[in-house]
Amino acid sequence: MPSAPTPVTDTPGGAAAGGTGARRPVRRFDPLLYGPFIGLLLLLAVGTALNPDFATWDNWMNVLTRTAFIGIIAIGMCFVIISGGIDLSVGSMAALIAGATILMMNALSGLLLSSVAVVALGMLFAVALGGGFGLAHGYLITRGQIEPFIVTLGTLGIFRAVLTWLADGGAITLDMTLSDVYGPVYYGSLLGIPIPVWIFALAALAGGLLLNRTAFGRYVQAIGSNEQVARFAAVDVDRVKLLTYGLLGVCVGVATVLYVPRLGSASPTTGLLWELEAIAAVIVGGTSFKGGAGRIAGTVVGAILLSVISNILNLTSVISVYLNAAVQGCVIIAVAFLQRRRP
Amino acid sequence: MSAFAKLTRRAVLGGGLAAATALGLGGSALAADAVKLGVSIPAATHGFTGGIVWWANEAKKELEKAHPNLKITVKTASGAPEQANQLQDLVTVTKIDSLVIFPFESAALTQPVAQAKKKGVYVTVVDRGLTDPSAQDAYIAGDNTAFGRIPAEHIAKTFNGKANVVALRGMPTTLDNERWDAFTAVMKQHPDIKILDAKYANWNRDDAFKVTQDFLTRFKDIDVVWAADDDMAFGVLKAIEQAKRTDIKEVFGGAGSKTMVKTILDGSNPLIRADVSYSPKFIYDAIKMTAEARLKGQALPATHIIPSALITKENAKEFYFPDSPY
Known part of the structure; x- marks a missing residue:
């Protein structure tokens, strides 16, 4: 906790509250900015060299589509981490939202409603539920004054346990007719690009604008740099924090909307460890774990990088399957090294 | 409730x-x-x-x-x-x-x-x-030995000892090793059955979906997927459906879950012909x-x-x- 009051001029990163036009550092080759991109390019080269099928449009679309869930969640997570917080519950939250949404849609389809209307309501419900969960986190953290780590560790258990209970330990499966109507949201494409990739791109764009071009974005960075100073600068810290968790909840809701049509089911293994993947994507993408500064573009690249690693491992058998996790670990550390901060 | x-x-x-x-x-x-x-x-x-x-x-x-x-x-x-x-x-x-x-x-x-x-x-x-x-x-x-042996024997018999197989594995445990060893032991007696590759998918639908997508990208001609678990078979079927691949003739799960047994009973999916019980x-x-x-x-x-x-x-x-x- 950066609670010691430091003078405003000492705020690291220079992202002090309310500054107009962002000051940019002198343009030089800065590995801090390009680390994740270089890492991704190297991986793409390695992948292509190992298996020519890697460099095909279909494979790239597969990888981008499956990255969409983690990627969208990571964009929300980026805001939370920049503000100096953390959310460990996103995987469980996604699983519970998926389960609750499927149950609700199945129940509604018995009523006199068209399948399209039921699916539309289900999607709205998922996003609203996510936003609600996020705000509840924010409320407990700001008003309840509980550490975000503890609040979300608690809900991590609660969300998954409730889902397991709802599913009776098995799987909750979407009604077949609804599944057919909902399917295109994951499997369909527009101009040759799958729908989830479009949503991912839009979310990234919106996230980037929100972080870098709005007062809210600057407040988030200011709070992460130094909460005390932000408070002195008349930033409504509690409200901004509440909103960052709400925003992350909405991102989880959107990711779930895309996830449900893929398998049409939710089970206690749904979204397992997504929280760690999302956090890793944010940090690999060059956001400081201590908060204060971060980038959406880096986060997006970080998320893609993580799924490209497992894609390459699946497309080759150079390395023993027992060592897959080790390769992933090495790449994460290497990329983090490429963009390490110098004192 | x-x-x-x-x-x-x-x-x-x-x-x-x-x-x-x-x-x-x-x-x-x-x-x-x-x-x-x-x-x-x-x-x-x-x-x-x-x-x-x-x-x-x-x-x-x-x-x-x-x-x-x-x-x-x-x-x-x-x-x-x-x-x-x-x-x-x-x-x-x-x-x-x-x-x-x-x-x-x-x-x-x-x-x-x-x-x-x-x-x-x-x-x-x-x-x-x-x-x-x-x-x-x-x-x-x-x-657990039968869990691996039975599907292998079934595949060898159904495809007359000649097939391209990809396999999914659960998690690295002795249980999984026993199944895998039993499976490969049978396949060794059939030189024309090729196990193209096997990857862990953690007994999880989502991981099975991803691994299968990548197998489908990598291998153009697959006859059988040994999914080694009914949950994983579910993800495999979705990935095959998405890729619109017609070369795959059978997906073999494992454990005999309710939905899988129902599918076999109704004959509602041509890719699902049999399963092995491990109830x-x-x-x-x-x-x-x-x-x-x-x-x-x-x-x-x-x-x-x-x-x-x-x-x-x-x-x-x-x-x-x-x-x-x-």
């Missing part, structure tokens, strides 16, 4: 009845015949363990109804340390005299189980054997065998392997339990 409430109420009533009976008969010769059975199993974290919990509660319901002097306590744990703690509670607080345990890990639970046995508890170990077999009185398990029902059998033997004061055979069988359209009806969650 009314069914749930009913179940709980019934369990409470049953428990109360058993306690009342025990009290009423307290001091008489019959009291010695009362059996307090503890059941310690993993919590429902995926389809299979969900089935374990359901079948354990099913056994409790039926047996307590049939035998008023039997009291069964079911405890679920989400990890080996928690299971060890629960085991202590069962012995010291609930004062069980018999135990049916499905250990999380063989090594970690061997000592705690040995302690319980030392205090005079009759121990039946299910599925995963302890590292020191003297800590158990009886061992009941499914047949969580073995916990039910284990509890029943232990309880009935203890009520009669008998011992169980030291080892009892519940055979795995090939499920096809002809016999699928025997493996279909519509009420089970798995």
